[in-house]
Amino acid sequence: MTNNLHQPGTAHATADDALNAPDGRTLHALRVAGWLAAERLEVWRVAGAGPVLARLADAGLVRLVKSPRGEMYGLTPDGTARATALLATWLERAAADETAAAVGALAAFEGHDATLKQLVTDYQRQGAHGVGERLAAFHEAASEAIDAVGAAHPLWESYPGRLRSALAHVHRGETDYVTSPLVESYHTVWHLAHRDMRLLREGLTP
Incomplete structure (x- = not known):
């Protein structure tokens, strides 16, 4: 499928790629949803989310909590800032x-x-x-x-x-x-x- 907002370019393509990459998709999904179990990220087109979440947690962008619903992931303040910046960069270049x-x-x-x-x-x-x-x-x-x-x-x-x-x-x-x-x-x-x-x-x- 051809997406209206995913056209090739230079700076725009770089911003689009960053937002659409597994790390960017994960940060964006957590910004939208708040808290998600790792397996729920699959519907956000993040396959095999475990390594992605581990990498983002090591970077201080994602945190894990144990809840009655199991292990849930959410953004840290730095993660929220990073997710916001990714979308803002895309908007600036679109x-x-x-x-x-x-x-x-x-x-x-x-x-x-x-x-x-x-x-x-x-x-x-x-x-x-x-x-x-x-x-x-x-x-x-x-x-x-x-x-x-x-x-x-x-x-x-x-x-x-x-x-x-x-x-x-x-x-x-x-x-x-x-x-x-x-x-x-x-x-x-x-x-x-x-x-x-x-x-x-x-x-x-x-």
């Missing part, structure tokens, strides 16, 4: 039409946000009956905006597939995949994508 495409993708995505929030509220109040059909209808209506997000930047390319995967779980009767934060649920992935894109927009704000 062409105006590239950042405009990303902001446009966010605007289209946000146009469906209130509808999903209402669907989730109804599900929490009324139970699981019919939620699969309602979520499928929502996904179909939002599919163009979702695909635009995936095409806008390599860091976002996993979101459409992750949302489709969550929807498939719901179709199989696994209703945890509607909202649960303990799995890659539809609402969780949607929230992460929204936060991810908002971080980019915030980076564009003077």
Whole structure:
């Protein structure tokens, strides 16, 4: 797939490569998600995250905590600064039409946000009956905006597939995949994508 914001160049390509490399992807994922188990990084396109996390921990950018959910990784203050700087460098070197495409993708995505929030509220109040059909209808209506997000930047390319995967779980009767934060649920992935894109927009704000 050709990504609108991943065109070859000199300084821009260097910034893009740094942000899209395993270390950059890991730092970015932790900035977006907050805390993640090592195995959850696979959906962020970080294969074999153990050595990456160990390297980042040795550099003082990532820390490990033991929680009731198991071992979780998060950013240190230096890690947050590094993740922020990687995105800022990319934004400084990106062409105006590239950042405009990303902001446009966010605007289209946000146009469906209130509808999903209402669907989730109804599900929490009324139970699981019919939620699969309602979520499928929502996904179909939002599919163009979702695909635009995936095409806008390599860091976002996993979101459409992750949302489709969550929807498939719901179709199989696994209703945890509607909202649960303990799995890659539809609402969780949607929230992460929204936060991810908002971080980019915030980076564009003077």
